[in-house]
Amino acid sequence: MTIIDTRDTGHMSDDIERQVVEFIRGLNPANASVEPSTDLIASGLLDSLAILEVIAFAAQRFSATIPARKLTPANLRTPRAVTALIVASAR
Amino acid sequence: MTSDPQGESDEDLRIAPLTLAPDVIAHFIAEVYDSYGHGTSFVPRWTAAFLDHVVFKHPETTPDHALGAYVGDRLVGIIMAQPHEVWIGQTRHRAAYSSWLAVTREGARYFAALQLVNALRDRLRARGVEVIFGLAYRSGRSVGLNFWEGFARAFPTEITIGPDLKFWSRVLDGRAFAKAVKSPLLRVGAYASYVRPLLKPAADPSIRQFAGADFDVCAAIMTNAGSKLRIAPSPWELASAQAADQGPQTLVMHGATGAQAFGAYHILPMEDAGSLRLAMIELLNAQPGTRGIGRLLTHLLWHAKASGASLAVIPRKPHLSAAFMLAAGFVPYEAGFKMLYMPLTANIPQRMPANFDMLVR
Secondary structure (H helix, E strand, O other), X not given: OOOXXXXXXXXXXXXXXXXXXXXXXXXXXXXXXXXXXOOHHHHOXXXXXXXXXXXXXXXXXXXXXXXXXXXXXXXXXXXXHHHHHHHHHHX | OOOOOOOOEEOOEEEEEOOOOHHHHHHHHHHHHHHHOOOOOOEEOOOHHHHHHHHHOOOOOOHHHEEEEEEOOEEEEEEEEEEEEEEEOOEEEEEEEEEEEEEXXXXXXXXXXXXXXXXXXXXXXXOOOOEEEEEEEOOOOOOHHHHHHHHHHHOOOOOEEEEEEEEEEEEOOHHHHHHXXXXXXXXXXXXXXXXXXXXOOOOOXXXXXXXXXXXXXXXXXXXXXXXXEEEOOOHHHHOOOOOOOOOOEEEEEEEOOEEEEXXXXXXXXXXXXXXXXXXXXXXXXXXOOOOOHHHHHHHHHHHHHHOOOOEEEEEOOOOOOHHHHHHOOOEEEEEEEEEEEEEOOOOOOOOOOOOEEOOOX
């Protein structure tokens, strides 16, 4: 488990973002082109089931308790947006 | 496609009350289910008339009980819920039975299933609903139960999966059933039913259709029933629909002192190798000490068969013993069904009681 140190949010966000990207790549092993700014909706890389796996991963790895109602397309559009949601929810 | 301009928008996906005709909704569900493939299991084909009866014509329904997800003008997902009330112990709660979640592949890209579930929960909670129930099963390539299990892993305090829902089943028309199923084992079971065919019961003046005057006794039977979680039926729920395809049919058995037992079934068309009609017997309850409930069950089965059902199923219930069901010609049927349980308020137990007598639709 990674504990988010809010005194160094920028560095931690980068690390979380890297892990989120790697996790999403792992959900789509045939597609290694996932980047922090990849549009997950336009690319169709994730569906509701996959994004739930990401949320469960975030809860386990970062102790991030993300409210279900925060799971909007805007908050899930890119790995960077997902990272911001995780960081905000872990504070 | 119609939509409600009041629906909350988020980027390109919009959730709004469904205002489509029931036949359009039934067609949409069938198309979505078919697009995902469904292995070897039975696929429900809810009719427009049934959806209209149990959701849209329900006297307690609201625009928030049937929601659509739209991308532009295109419908990409739906979720619906039927209002009802339940007893948990001796406390009555406002509830909803939610099923009929269907999302196209385009909708899946927008996480429409998540948005629909969240919108339904938020909207029904705002209307005073305290708990939502549902049912999911794993079959072939269908994704329904996988989605709900993922939801429960991500949000373990907001939804729980289980307990299992197991059934008793009885073939009513072996020839029709054998023609309709893919599984060789089920075909064998269909022909085995010839050993003990359902015979037309003798006319019985003590058994008749539910009438409004029976309601208080039937409601009291459920109030005092043994299952910790159980339906608290409304007069609308027990009043028979015009036809078994359209909604529940309720029969009542009378004794010397009035109504003693009641049972209800509805017809659910299914698709497997071919079409078949399944009779879902949701309710079979009696006052303590009532004798002859087997006669009521036989009449329910005969009515269902007369409505074209080739198979009858009853959810297992604590008060229907194995000995009773086996004597009535039923065999155990386990098909991987799981109950979905979403408490919306703090006064509802975190987990669904294992001892229940609930709607199955």
